[in-house]
Amino acid sequence: MPMDASPPEHTDTQPTPEDPAEHARAMARSKFLCAESVFASLVRAKGWDIPRPTSLATGLCSGVSRTCGQCGALSGAILALGFGLGRTAPEESLEPCYNAVEELVEEFRTEFGGRDCIDVAGINIADPEGLAEFRRQNLWTTRCEHVIAFAVTKALELLDASGA
Numbered sequence: 001m002p003m004d005a006s007p008p009e010h011t012d013t014q015p016t017p018e019d020p021a022e023h024a025r026a027m028a029r030s031k032f033l034c035a036e037s038v039f040a041s042l043v044r045a046k047g048w049d050i051p052r053p054t055s056l057a058t059g060l061c062s063g064v065s066r067t068c069g070q071c072g073a074l075s076g077a078i079l080a081l082g083f084g085l086g087r088t089a090p091e092e093s094l095e096p097c098y099n100a101v102e103e104l105v106e107e108f109r110t111e112f113g114g115r116d117c118i119d120v121a122g123i124n125i126a127d128p129e130g131l132a133e134f135r136r137q138n139l140w141t142t143r144c145e146h147v148i149a150f151a152v153t154k155a156l157e158l159l160d161a162s163g164a
Contacts, residue, residue: 020045020156021149028145033061038076038151045156046084046164063117066126071117073147074108077155084164100158107154112147120147 024041032040035057043053050056059065060075078101085097105115112120121139124130134140 021152024148024152025145028140028148033058034072034144034148035060035076035079036072037148038073038155039079041152042077042080042155042159043083045152046080046159048083050083062125063121068116068118068124068126070115071108071112071120071147073120073144073151074105074115077104077151080155081158084159085162096162100162104151104154104158108151111150 020041023044024037027037027040028034032054036054039057040053043050057072057076057079060070060079061072063069063071064075081100081104082097085100087094087097109115114120118124118126121134121143123134123137123139125134
């Protein structure tokens, strides 16, 4: 869910709050988008060595690049669950990752009324008029920051519970 129509400028300096959800909110305030803020904050919280985590998540932002797809915050959290719980060989079980993603998606839907960006934001940001309304209503700050914090908190809870 974008604050600006153009992608944010990526820098080496990222916000430093210790709490992962607050770190994600601070990233969002510094113009990183939803999936970028969620995934990078989870990578930082878990101490994973993933170069350029924001760039891995950029295409998932704004409802999958403003295509009215899944909310970027949810996508960033799923990306982290996949990294932490996903399999590395075909004979390994899918279940740890799938179970965590299913729980995350269900709680996300319950909390926000859906999983697609258009449902969560309540506005079609793929439409120029919708994007303008999104900005007029300041939904990035009043809605999306809460969604971002929720996604980080829930994904971290699931990762920690699994020992990842």
